[in-house]
C-alpha cells in the first residue's frame with residue numbers, strides 16, 4: 001500500500017528532521033520522506049507516518065528508532081576518490097609539505113577529519129592516498145606515525161558499514177581503480193575487504209554536526225564534502241562559525257564541488273589551484289566550537 005503524507009504531516013516531519021540533523025528538505029520532498037520512512041512503520045502505526053512521528057518526536061536523538069529515522073532520511077551517496085584532483089593535491093603537495101614540517105620538528109602529526117564520512121570511502125581514500133605519498137617519505141611506518149584520520153557521521157548504520165570495511169563489487173566499482181584494489185584490499189566473501197594497514201589509520205566516531213565539535217580536537221585538514229548542500233543557510237552559517245575552533249593555524253577545508261563557504265563566513269581564504277577550489281583558515285577567526 002502506498003504511504004502518503006498530508007501537507008501538515010510533511011511540515012512536521014521537515015521540522016523534526018531539521019531540528020535533529022540540520023538537513024532542510026525542500027518543500028517538494030514529501031515523496032522522499034514517504035519512500036524512505038515507510039519501511040520503518042510498525043503495524044500499530046496503521047500505515048500512518050504521523051504516528052511514527054509521534055513515536056520519535058520526544059525521544060532523544062540517541063534513541064534507536066530516532067537513529068533509524070536519521071539513517072533512513074539522510075543521503076549517504078559516496079564513492080572512492082570522489083573529485084580525484086583533491087587526492088592528487090594531498091599526495092603530491094599537501095602531505096609532503098606537512099611531512100617536511102614534522103621532520104624539521106615544526107609541528108606534530110597531521111590530523112585529518114572527514115566530517116561526514118558516510119560508509120567510509122572518503123576517509124579510506126585519504127588513508128590510501130597518504131600511504132601512496134609516504135612511499136617517498138619514509139614508508140608505511142612513518143605514515144602511520146604521522147597521519148591520523150578521524151572520520152565521523154551522524155548515521156550509525158553508515159558508520160557500522162564503514163568500520164566493517166567490506167565492500168561489494170558494485171561499491172568498489174565506484175571510483176576505485178585496479179591498482180588501489182589490488183594494493184589495499186583483499187578479495188573476501190564475494191566482495192573486498194580493506195587491508196588493516198589502511199583501516200588502522202582511521203578512527204570512526206558518531207558525531208552530529210548539530211552538536212558541539214569540541215570532541216573533535218584540532219585538525220589540519222577538514223573534509224566536509226557533499227554534505228552542507230543538504231543544510232539550511234542558517235545551519236551552514238552556524239557550522240562555519242564553529243568550525244575554526246577545531247582547525248589548527250593555516251588548516252585547510254575541502255568542500256564538495258558546487259558547495260561554498262564564501263556566502264556564510266569570512267573565516268577562510270579561498271584558494272584556487274588550477275580550478276580546484278578549497279579554503280585556508282584565515283588568521284584570527286577565533287570562535288567557539
Ligand SMILES: C[S@@+](CC[C@H](N)C(=O)[O-])C[C@H]1O[C@@H](n2cnc3c(N)ncnc32)[C@H](O)[C@@H]1O
Pocket residue numbers: 020021022023074075076077078079082115116117118119122152153154155158207208209210224225226227256
Ligand atoms: C552525501 S554523504 C557525503 C559523504 C562523503 N563526504 C562524500 O563526499 O562522498 C553525506 C553524509 O552526511 C551525513 N550527515 C547528514 N547530516 C549530518 C549531521 N548533522 N552530522 C553529521 N553527518 C551528517 C549523512 O549521514 C551522510 O553520510
